[in-house]
Amino acid sequence: MWFSFFLYAFGLPFFLLFGRQIAALLNDFPAMLGQAPPWPPAGSGMEVVFWQVLGVSLMAILAVVCLYVALNVRRYGPLIVALLAAKLVSTVCYSGFYIADGNPAYLIGALTDGIIFLVTAILWFFAAPADRYLDGYETRVLSAVGETVLPRGGAFPEGYDDARERCLEEARMMLSVQTGKDVLLTRMMLRLVDVLPLCLGFSCLFHRLGPQARTAFFERLEVCRLGMLRMMATGLKLYVVTPYFNTPDEESRAVTERT
Numbered sequence: 001m002w003f004s005f006f007l008y009a010f011g012l013p014f015f016l017l018f019g020r021q022i023a024a025l026l027n028d029f030p031a032m033l034g035q036a037p038p039w040p041p042a043g044s045g046m047e048v049v050f051w052q053v054l055g056v057s058l059m060a061i062l063a064v065v066c067l068y069v070a071l072n073v074r075r076y077g078p079l080i081v082a083l084l085a086a087k088l089v090s091t092v093c094y095s096g097f098y099i100a101d102g103n104p105a106y107l108i109g110a111l112t113d114g115i116i117f118l119v120t121a122i123l124w125f126f127a128a129p130a131d132r133y134l135d136g137y138e139t140r141v142l143s144a145v146g147e148t149v150l151p152r153g154g155a156f157p158e159g160y161d162d163a164r165e166r167c168l169e170e171a172r173m174m175l176s177v178q179t180g181k182d183v184l185l186t187r188m189m190l191r192l193v194d195v196l197p198l199c200l201g202f203s204c205l206f207h208r209l210g211p212q213a214r215t216a217f218f219e220r221l222e223v224c225r226l227g228m229l230r231m232m233a234t235g236l237k238l239y240v241v242t243p244y245f246n247t248p249d250e251e252s253r254a255v256t257e258r259t
Contacts, residue, residue, distance in 0.1 A: 005070055008059050008063035012060055015052075015059065016052070062086060066080075087113045133172050134186075142239060142240070143161075145193070146160030146161070146167060147214070189232045190236070196217075197209060200217065
């Protein structure tokens with residue numbers, strides 16, 4: 001996010017002072033490539049200055065957002081949604097104007113803001129969990145896997161839900177000693193297992209299914225003909241079963257007595 005902050009911070013006075021010159025340069029772009037006529041000029045009247053100031057003020061807002069996120073990702077991270085929303089809206093609008101009008105200048109705008117949106121979204125995906133390794137959505141999916149594999153009232157007196165916080169903390173400790181690629185793979189597996197039910201005829205995402213539907217889906221996943229999906233199910237079960245049985249001595253004795 002530091003890169004984004006400096007990009008907007010230094011770009012702000014640059015576009016304020018030279019914004020119209022940049023537009024004029026873009027208008028001459030076709031003539032630079034060949035004999036094509038230049039694009040229509042952007043104009044230089046009051047309305048251009050009005051929108052230029054609004055655009056620069058938006059850049060200032062985005063620069064402040066990036067600064068806060070860079071200083072404290074865990075606390076201010078959700079603010080990055082404002083940046084993503086701004087770039088998504090501009091990309092969609094530029095694309096719509098290009099389709100309607102055919103002016104390649106809109107295509108340049110769509111490609112520029114679209115690339116910024118994709119790069120920012122990818123970087124945010126990596127940085128969002130911070131030192132918790134899993135974001136809120138992935139944590140809910142892992143909890144759903146735990147409740148499916150170790151249900152309350154099943155083979156053991158207590159289910160995953162009874163020890164959820166401890167198990168999730170143990171799972172984060174397991175992730176903390178892994179490489180970045182392994183953590184990314186785990187996060188992708190959690191997201192994949194959540195959407196797979198939709199591909200198999202279920203009505204909603206995995207973590208929103210009822211207990212019986214979750215069990216039915218996971219059983220199908222464990223006997224799937226695709227070895228990668230079976231490995232994925234086994235890998236996710238390890239993040240559930242290992243923390244569940246890694247109980248402190250006091251808690252282990254209590255469970256034994258209740259049994």
